[in-house]
Amino acid sequence: MSTIRVSEDVKERLRDLKREDESFNDLLDRLSRTEKDVERIAEDLSSIGGEDFEADMQEAHDELNESLEERMGR
Template identity: 60%
Template sequence: MSTSIRVSDDTKQMLERLKREDETFDDLLERLALREKPIDIGAWSEEEADRAREAVKQSRESFER
């Protein structure tokens, strides 16, 4: 089975830079998709969520300086 996916020229150029010499575009997209982990809503404890919020806050503040 085959499916066509339309992408802009810029996106295709980015994908070509990521694509390994020995892989097809299908292989590349599968590799990229497998690398991404789905977000499991509610997976963090309240303590973990607080630490993450604090880390984001500190990161944003560091860019404001």
């Protein structure tokens, strides 16, 4: 276990992003996942979905990215 120092502003933004049932460690793990992780999961799931499943997953991925960017103030 290690300690990470952040400003109060950053801590408040992280607190706003944190889900109710989530620790700060869980939050940082979730936020630090790469696009490649999401793409790999989408590829794995596409084998169980219909023809439009991959397109639906890409659309959901894009929407999540946009939402995260808005919440992060970018």
